[in-house]
Amino acid sequence: MTQDGRRRRGLRSREAILGQAVGLASVEGLDGLSLGRLATATGISKSGFFAHWSGKEELQLDAVDWASRQWREHIVAPALRAPAGVRRLFALHEARLRFYAERVLPGGCFFLAVQAEFDDRPGAVRERVAQALHDWDAFIRRLVREAVELGELAPGTDPAQLAYEIEALGEAAVIRSRLLDGQHALTHSRRAVLQRLRGLCPDPSLLPED
Amino acid sequence: MTQDGRRRRGLRSREAILGQAVGLASVEGLDGLSLGRLATATGISKSGFFAHWSGKEELQLDAVDWASRQWREHIVAPALRAPAGVRRLFALHEARLRFYAERVLPGGCFFLAVQAEFDDRPGAVRERVAQALHDWDAFIRRLVREAVELGELAPGTDPAQLAYEIEALGEAAVIRSRLLDGQHALTHSRRAVLQRLRGLCPDPSLLPED
DNA sequence: ACACTATATGAACGACCGGTCGTTTATCTG
DNA sequence: CAGATAAACGACCGGTCGTTCATATAGTGT
Numbered sequence: 001m002t003q004d005g006r007r008r009r010g011l012r013s014r015e016a017i018l019g020q021a022v023g024l025a026s027v028e029g030l031d032g033l034s035l036g037r038l039a040t041a042t043g044i045s046k047s048g049f050f051a052h053w054s055g056k057e058e059l060q061l062d063a064v065d066w067a068s069r070q071w072r073e074h075i076v077a078p079a080l081r082a083p084a085g086v087r088r089l090f091a092l093h094e095a096r097l098r099f100y101a102e103r104v105l106p107g108g109c110f111f112l113a114v115q116a117e118f119d120d121r122p123g124a125v126r127e128r129v130a131q132a133l134h135d136w137d138a139f140i141r142r143l144v145r146e147a148v149e150l151g152e153l154a155p156g157t158d159p160a161q162l163a164y165e166i167e168a169l170g171e172a173a174v175i176r177s178r179l180l181d182g183q184h185a186l187t188h189s190r191r192a193v194l195q196r197l198r199g200l201c202p203d204p205s206l207l208p209e210d
Numbered sequence: 211m212t213q214d215g216r217r218r219r220g221l222r223s224r225e226a227i228l229g230q231a232v233g234l235a236s237v238e239g240l241d242g243l244s245l246g247r248l249a250t251a252t253g254i255s256k257s258g259f260f261a262h263w264s265g266k267e268e269l270q271l272d273a274v275d276w277a278s279r280q281w282r283e284h285i286v287a288p289a290l291r292a293p294a295g296v297r298r299l300f301a302l303h304e305a306r307l308r309f310y311a312e313r314v315l316p317g318g319c320f321f322l323a324v325q326a327e328f329d330d331r332p333g334a335v336r337e338r339v340a341q342a343l344h345d346w347d348a349f350i351r352r353l354v355r356e357a358v359e360l361g362e363l364a365p366g367t368d369p370a371q372l373a374y375e376i377e378a379l380g381e382a383a384v385i386r387s388r389l390l391d392g393q394h395a396l397t398h399s400r401r402a403v404l405q406r407l408r409g410l411c412p413d414p415s416l417l418p419e420d
Numbered sequence: 421a422c423a424c425t426a427t428a429t430g431a432a433c434g435a436c437c438g439g440t441c442g443t444t445t446a447t448c449t450g
Numbered sequence: 451c452a453g454a455t456a457a458a459c460g461a462c463c464g465g466t467c468g469t470t471c472a473t474a475t476a477g478t479g480t
Contacts, residue, residue, distance in 0.1 A: 216425075217427095220426065223427080255429055255430075256429095256430095257428080258427070258429055258430095261427050261428065
């Protein structure tokens with residue numbers, strides 16, 4: 001029998017803890033988050049969670065993976081349901097803005113908080129975050145390349161350059177929307193990407209006007 | 211006599227501490243920075259610095275002001291030496307990229323680190339940072355408006371929109387250059403702003419080709 | 421000479437940090 | 451049933467955090 005209600009209960013705890021950890025980390029950072037507060041927030045004892053991880057860094061690594069999965073479900077998957085090409089590229093950006101607007105994570109964006117925290121701190125966590133960011137960037141570049149191949153973006157378009165711009169305009173949305181002008185930042189972000197894509201698209205009717 | 215060598219010595223200590231604090235905060239954040247490490251880095255004792263500030267928050271507020279001054283000296287001032295209009299706008303962006311490339315601050319950008327840290331943490335520090343960011347944004351908008359009035363940017367240009375884009379493309383440069391691809395991020399950032407400005411400028415010869 | 425003040429110190433504080441320990445409870449196996 | 455094992459617990463460790471305090475030193479005003 002592999003029924004083992006022990007393991008099932010453990011997995012449920014694990015998932016609950018990781019969900020809480022990613023949410024808290026989007027606010028206070030992945031290292032700023034303390035085990036004590038995480039234990040309080042999840043309702044378990046501080047010690048009883050060394051049953052799942054050997055230390056804080058192990059938990060941090062799993063939290064990065066959990067956040068990657070959440071990102072794929074909330075941003076990548078909806079985009080893949082849009083038709084390939086420039087519409088899919090814009091759907092990706094809109095999914096991201098929706099993720100921010102709906103406040104799925106209390107701190108806005110897990111990866112932004114963690115990037116700012118670990119970009120100067122060598123170690124396994126930094127590498128895991130860099131890998132996730134690299135995969136994300138490669139995904140955007142792939143969508144750009146597909147759009148070019150479909151003739152929906154100007155032939156000379158540089159995927160790396162356009163991917164940088166889309167990512168920059170998306171990241172800035174969450175920073176500015178939380179610290180300054182709320183809704184305006186999301187509007188500016190949406191319009192910036194939309195107009196950039198329309199400018200490169202031979203058939204602008206594929207995209208909304210505004 | 212107001213000669214007072216005590217005060218002069220105190221001011222020198224104060225400046226030295228703030229400089230160190232801003233540098234360290236660009237790496238570890240303004241709250242992640244501990245008084246003990248700051249004391250070690252500056253060579254003074256941990257306690258002997260309650261002579262200058264009543265607590266950590268006071269120091270943090272002064273550090274924000276110090277970083278604002280540094281930003282004005284390194285980025286705003288050079289831009290003001292360029293001719294008004296679109297060239298000044300691009301000079302501003304280039305000064306920023308130079309600031310990052312020259313690694314003036316060990317962590318890249320003080321304000322980015324602090325924004326990510328305090329955007330969810332209410333308090334005096336958050337307000338001070340938000341004010342600094344607002345002033346910076348207003349400055350970019352002013353340069354855009356001047357360029358429009360000089361006929362160097364298309365008449366319909368929305369200053370808030372363009373300012374958002376320039377700021378987003380600048381911020382992303384420091385994030386990505388530190389975590390992923392180093393020089394490439396700066397190149398992409400420069401090219402993105404340059405092409406955007408050239409596209410809006412009736413006389414593109416005012417700007418470099420690439 | 422004197423009091424005064426600004427600057428700095430080392431020792432000590434309570435709180436919290438990540439982590440270890442032995443133990444208990446619940447579940448599965450034989 | 452007994453034995454093994456996963457999950458969770460409370461108590462506690464050494465260390466670091468921000469902060470306080472009594473004290474020492476040096477520069478200033480009278």
